[in-house]
Amino acid sequence: MAFIELDHVDKGFGPAWKRSEVLSDLNLQVEKGEFVAMIGYSGSGKTTLMSLLAGLIRPDRGEVRIGGKVVDGPGPDRGVVFQNYSLLPWLTVGENVSLAVDEVFAHKSAAERKAQVEKYVAMVNLTPAMGKRPSELSGGMRQRVSVARALAIQPDILLLDEPLSALDALTRANLQDEINRICQEEKKTVILITNDPDEAILLADRVIPITAGPKATLGASIPVLVPRPRLRKDINSCAIFKKTRNQVIEYLLKSSAGKKMEVSKKMTVPDLIPEDLTVRRPVFGVKPRPRRRSEQKRENVEVIS
Amino acid sequence: MKLIQRLGLDAVLYPLVGILLCLIVWQGISGKSVTTKTKDDFGDVVTVTKRTGLSADLPGPLETWEKSKPYILHPFAKRGELDQGILRFTWLSLTLVVQGYLIALIVGTPLGFCLGLSKAFGKMFDPIFQILRPVSPLAWLPLGMVLFLSAKLNIPGAKPYTASELAAVFTIAICSMWPTVLNTAVGVRAIPQDYLNVAKVLKLSRTKTLFKVLIPATLPYMFTGFRLSLGIAWLVIVAAEMLTGRPGVGGFLWQQYNALSYAHIILCILTIGIVGYALDRLMSLVESKLRAA
Numbered sequence: 001m002a003f004i005e006l007d008h009v010d011k012g013f014g015p016a017w018k019r020s021e022v023l024s025d026l027n028l029q030v031e032k033g034e035f036v037a038m039i040g041y042s043g044s045g046k047t048t049l050m051s052l053l054a055g056l057i058r059p060d061r062g063e064v065r066i067g068g069k070v071v072d073g074p075g076p077d078r079g080v081v082f083q084n085y086s087l088l089p090w091l092t093v094g095e096n097v098s099l100a101v102d103e104v105f106a107h108k109s110a111a112e113r114k115a116q117v118e119k120y121v122a123m124v125n126l127t128p129a130m131g132k133r134p135s136e137l138s139g140g141m142r143q144r145v146s147v148a149r150a151l152a153i154q155p156d157i158l159l160l161d162e163p164l165s166a167l168d169a170l171t172r173a174n175l176q177d178e179i180n181r182i183c184q185e186e187k188k189t190v191i192l193i194t195n196d197p198d199e200a201i202l203l204a205d206r207v208i209p210i211t212a213g214p215k216a217t218l219g220a221s222i223p224v225l226v227p228r229p230r231l232r233k234d235i236n237s238c239a240i241f242k243k244t245r246n247q248v249i250e251y252l253l254k255s256s257a258g259k260k261m262e263v264s265k266k267m268t269v270p271d272l273i274p275e276d277l278t279v280r281r282p283v284f285g286v287k288p289r290p291r292r293r294s295e296q297k298r299e300n301v302e303v304i305s
Numbered sequence: 306m307k308l309i310q311r312l313g314l315d316a317v318l319y320p321l322v323g324i325l326l327c328l329i330v331w332q333g334i335s336g337k338s339v340t341t342k343t344k345d346d347f348g349d350v351v352t353v354t355k356r357t358g359l360s361a362d363l364p365g366p367l368e369t370w371e372k373s374k375p376y377i378l379h380p381f382a383k384r385g386e387l388d389q390g391i392l393r394f395t396w397l398s399l400t401l402v403v404q405g406y407l408i409a410l411i412v413g414t415p416l417g418f419c420l421g422l423s424k425a426f427g428k429m430f431d432p433i434f435q436i437l438r439p440v441s442p443l444a445w446l447p448l449g450m451v452l453f454l455s456a457k458l459n460i461p462g463a464k465p466y467t468a469s470e471l472a473a474v475f476t477i478a479i480c481s482m483w484p485t486v487l488n489t490a491v492g493v494r495a496i497p498q499d500y501l502n503v504a505k506v507l508k509l510s511r512t513k514t515l516f517k518v519l520i521p522a523t524l525p526y527m528f529t530g531f532r533l534s535l536g537i538a539w540l541v542i543v544a545a546e547m548l549t550g551r552p553g554v555g556g557f558l559w560q561q562y563n564a565l566s567y568a569h570i571i572l573c574i575l576t577i578g579i580v581g582y583a584l585d586r587l588m589s590l591v592e593s594k595l596r597a598a
Contacts, residue, residue, distance in 0.1 A: 073505075074508060088517070088518065099517060
C-alpha cells in the first residue's frame with residue numbers, strides 16, 4: 001500500500017443545476033520519500049487537487065488516504081506552501097514561522113522551539129531578515145519564508161502549490177535549486193504542482209500530467225530518469241531530459257486537443273456612432289443627439305467636370 | 306508666492322485667508338446695536354437701542370468675542386451649574402461621551418465579528434441592525450428615559466447616576482455602535498481566504514485563530530469603525546444634553562438660547578466643532594499607525 005493514495009476521487013463545485021465537475025476519477029499512488037510533480041494547464045483544477053490533499057476540502061466521491069488513513073481535515077503531517085505566500089503581514093518572518101512551530105510543538109520548551117524556528121529560517125538563508133515583515137521582503141524571500149514555515153512543523157509530506165509561479169524567471173531558478181537542495185537534505189515525500197515542465201523535470205522523480213479541464217484527471221506518470229544531482233547547466237544538454245520534456249509536452253498538448261472548449265455568444269453592438277470627445281459639448285442650449293449608424297445617409301453626387 | 310511656498314507658510318496662510326473670508330461674511334450678515342437718543346414731545350431724552358442688520362439678532366464676531374470672554378479666559382471656572390468655563394463644560398460632555406462610546410465599542414465589536422463570521426447570525430440580525438441604524442438620537446433618548454426611569458445605578462465612590470444621565474449614555478452607545486458593528490463585519494468578511502487556510506493548515510485553535518489571524522486582519526477596518534463611532538458619539542451628546550438639560554456644552558447651548566444670549570450659542574458651536582475635529586484627528590492618527598504596521 002502506497003503512502004499517499006487517491007482512490008477514484010471526484011470533485012465539483014456549485015449546486016446541481018449549474019455544476020462544474022473540476023476533477024473526476026483521480027487515482028494516484030505516491031510512495032514514501034518520493035518527489036512527484038503534477039503539471040497541467042491553468043484552470044485544470046491543480047489547486048483543487050492540492051486542497052484535497054491538504055484536507056481543506058473533501059472529495060465528493062472516492063477517498064484520499066495518507067498512510068492508510070482517510071484524510072478528513074488539514075493536519076500538521078502535511079506542510080503546505082501556497083502559491084501566493086500566505087504570510088501574515090502583521091507578523092515578522094520569525095513570528096510567522098514560530099506561529100506554526102508553537103502550535104505544532106506546544107509540548108517542547110520555548111528554547112527548543114526558538115532553536116527550531118532559527119534552524120529553518122537559516123535553512124532558507126533568511127536569518128538576516130528574521131525581524132522583518134513580509135511587506136519589506138521581495139517575492140522570492142517571501143516564498144522562502146513560506147517554505148520555511150511549511151518545513152518547520154516537520155511534516156511527513158510537503159505540498160507545494162505552484163510555489164514559484166508568481167516569481168520572475170531568475171528568482172525562480174534560484175529557488176528551484178534551493179528547493180532541490182532542501183528536499184534532498186530532508187528526504188520528505190513531496191508533491192509539487194506546477195505549470196512549468198522544466199521545473200517539474202528538474203525537481204521530481206516522476207511527472208504526472210493533469211489533463212485539461214473540465215473533468216480533469218491524472219495521466220500516466222512519466223518517470224524522470226535524469227540522475228541526481230541534477231545541475232541546471234547540464235540539463236540543457238542532457239538527452240534524457242529533452243526526451244522527458246518532449247513526452248510531457250506532447251501528452252499535455254494531446255490531452256487538450258480533444259477538449260478545446262468553445263463558447264459562442266451572440267452580442268449586439270448598440271447602434272451608435274462613437275462621439276468625438278475632442279469637440280466640446282455646449283454647456284447651455286442644444287446638446288448633440290446621439291448619432292446612429294442606421295440613420296446615416298450618404299449621397300453621392302457626381303460632379304462632371 | 307514662491308517665497309511663501311518655500312517657507313512652508315502656505316499651509317498656514319491659506320487656512321487663515323479662508324477663516325478671514327468667513328469672518329467677513331459673518332460680519333456682513335450679522336446685526337449690530339445702534340443707540341439713538343431722541344427728545345420726545347415733552348423734551349425728555351429717550352435712549353433707544355435697536356439692532357439693525359441683515360440678521361439683526363445675530364451677533365457679529367467681535368461682539369461674540371466680547372461676550373464669550375469670561376468663558377474662554379476662565380475656562381475652568383464654575384460660577385453655577387449652568388454657568389461654567391467652556392473647557393469645564395467640554396470636560397463634562399466628554400466624560401459622558403467616553404462612557405457611551407466605550408459601551409458601544411465593547412458591545413459593537415463582538416457583534417460585528419458575529420455578523421461577519423456567521424451567515425446565520427447575519428441573516429437573523431442584519432435586518433434589525435439596518436432598521437435601528439438610521440434612528441435619530443432624538444428618538445432614542447425618550448426611550449432611554451423610560452428604560453432607566455426606575456433604575457438607580459450606584460457605583461461606590463462616584464456620584465449616583467441619574468436617569469437622564471443613564472439615558473444619555475444609552476443613547477450615545479446605541480447610536481454610535483453601528484459604524485463599529487458594520488465596519489468590523491466588513492473587515493471580517495474581507496479577510497483573504499489565504500489567511501484562513503493558513504490557520505486551518507496549522508490547525509490553530511479557535512482562540513488562537515481569533516487573536517492571531519482574525520483580529521489583526523480586521524484591525525484596520527475596526528479602527529475605521531471606531532473613528533466614525535466617535536464622531537457620532539460626539540454628535541449625539543449635544544442632542545442628549547439639550548433634551549435632558551444636563552450641564553455640558555450642549556446643555557449650555559440650549560440654556561443660552563433660552564436666555565437670549567446668542568453670542569454663547571456661537572461659542573458653543575465653535576467649541577463642539579473644534580473638539581470634534583480634534584477627536585477625529587486623534588483617531589485617524591491611531592488608525593494610520595495601525596495601517597502602517
